[in-house]
Amino acid sequence: MGNEFVEHPSHSAEYFGDTRDGWWNRDYVELLARRWGLSRVREVLDIGCGVGHWGRVLGGVLPRAARVTGVDRDPVWVEKATARAAARGEGERFRYQVAVAERLPFEGDTFDLVTCQTVLIHAEDPGAMLSEMVRVTRPGGLVAVAEPNNLASALLSAAALQAPVDETLTLVRFQLLCERGKAALGEGNNSLGELIPELFARHGLTDIQVYLNDKANMMLPPYASAEQRATAEELSDFVRRDFWIWSRPDTRRYFLAGGGEEQDFEACWAAAMAAAQRIAEAIASKRYASAGGSVGYVVSGTKPSPPSSRHMDARVYRNP
Ligand SMILES: C[S@@+](CC[C@H](N)C(=O)[O-])C[C@H]1O[C@@H](n2cnc3c(N)ncnc32)[C@H](O)[C@@H]1O
Incomplete structure (x- = not known):
């Protein structure tokens, strides 16, 4: 128990301890998976993955065939995330690489789901990050973020x-x-969560939905x-x-x-x-x-398909 990274100089090291494993209720994440239609997802990109906490939460509700690629600008975190996935026997399903979120080394229209947790709040320009996230999402795919106030x-x-x-x-x-x-x-703005729906709208995402993480830390x-x-x-x-x-x-x-x-x-x-x-x-x-409440927004939006293909794209996401 504790935080093996606490003395590490890398970004967010103080917050990568065991408490991070308790940020989500499993049944709530299952509900998110249904709302987001994650059963259809195969390729996932986890931006600013750290040592892999968020990808692992999602991994619990993604189809077995889904693969998660995690990127982080810090090579130390990429190495740790890779080692942690390997230790769980999930080294094939979870792959990690060094990359800067504002310049992602992926083709456009690649991923079914592009996501991050507590990363936009650390960005100098969250819009630049979101542009890249939208670019690499395939048309009809989902951008979903968990960011607090x-x-x-x-x-x-x-x-x-x-x-x-x-x-x-x-x-x-x-x-x-x-x-x-x-x-x-x-x-970064630690209370950016409040501004994200508008940011999504400005980046052309549609069908924007906002939920609140229902986990309290009593x-x-x-x-x-x-x-x-x-x-x-x-x-x-x-x-x-x-x-x-x-x-x-x-x-x-x-x-x-x-x-x-x-x-x-x-x-x-x-x-x-x-x-x-x-x-x-x-x-x-x-x-x-203490009841241990906090305000953690979960915001999702769909990347629209080009007008000519919209009527043919059977895989398009629709959040209820
Ligand atoms: C608060 S941590 C979140 C880690 C992970 N998403 C989670 O929830 O466990 C923020 C992470 O974003 C990474 N990061 C910050 N800015 C980044 C950028 N511009 N490109 C890539 N990674 C970035 C940091 O190195 C750090 O690992």
């Missing part, structure tokens, strides 16, 4: 703390300033499930390493770029870490309880 989730965590109003506002304001700064620095003493124990471990590990959502230097950069005042940073950081510390201590003494 992390600011909304911050408010839910603060509510679980039952902190005074001013402290709650300080925490949410701090995160908002940092999110704005991160976006201004070209490192914490209830005595934290009996492996999932709750993994969350407890991750939270206390973040506190131990003086890590908030981002490292302290990154948080500072984002805060200043988002319009935060230099002289306010230390107080904001102290408030955020004190809140995290309170949660870690309450967990350690089995007093912390």
Whole structure:
């Protein structure tokens, strides 16, 4: 249990631990598979695959004949994802390669499903990524992404703390300033989920559907499930390493770029870490309880077929 990658310098390493395996309810993913018509899918492209968590979730509901190609710009993650698939005996079904999402090394109109999870939120230009995703999707194929609104989730965590109003506002304001700064620095908008349907429409996708991931991450003493124990471990590990959502230097950069005042940073950081510390201590003494909600959007859209072939394309996707 834990996160074997936590000290790794690569992107998102702090978030590739066991808690990531608990992001989805299996029956909900089966529902998505029915809504999206995944039984017809054979070729899948998973953009920004990391060590393969999202592809593996989808792999559980894709037909056995479907093949998942994962791409990531970081060779370390590609190597790890390849090793993890091989260790599961799925090295044939899941293939990984290094590629930059904004310049995909694939022919146009290739994949039945092009997808990503928490990748557009890290993009300097999500539109450039989405253009490539649409280009390599075959006409009638599906583009589907899982991207959060992390600011909304911050408010839910603060509510679980039952902190005074001013402290709650300080925490949410701090995160908002940092999110704005991160976006201004070209490192992505952590609450991009909110804007994705419009982005899909602008890129010519049709039949756009938006759902919400129904997984809550409840914490209830005595934290009996492996999932709750993994969350407890991750939270206390973040506190131990003086890590908030981002490292302290990154948080500072984002805060200043988002319009935060230099002289306010230390107080904001102290408030955020004190809140995290309170949660870690309450967990350690089995007093912390939370419904554990978050806002994770699941957005899908169909790549239209060219007008002349539309009436002949029997494989076209229609989301109900
Ligand atoms: C938050 S992780 C998500 C990993 C995976 N999708 C999952 O949900 O487990 C973001 C991943 O996107 C990759 N990434 C970010 N920008 C990228 C780009 N422009 N091209 C390819 N990969 C990218 C990072 O290296 C990282 O592995």
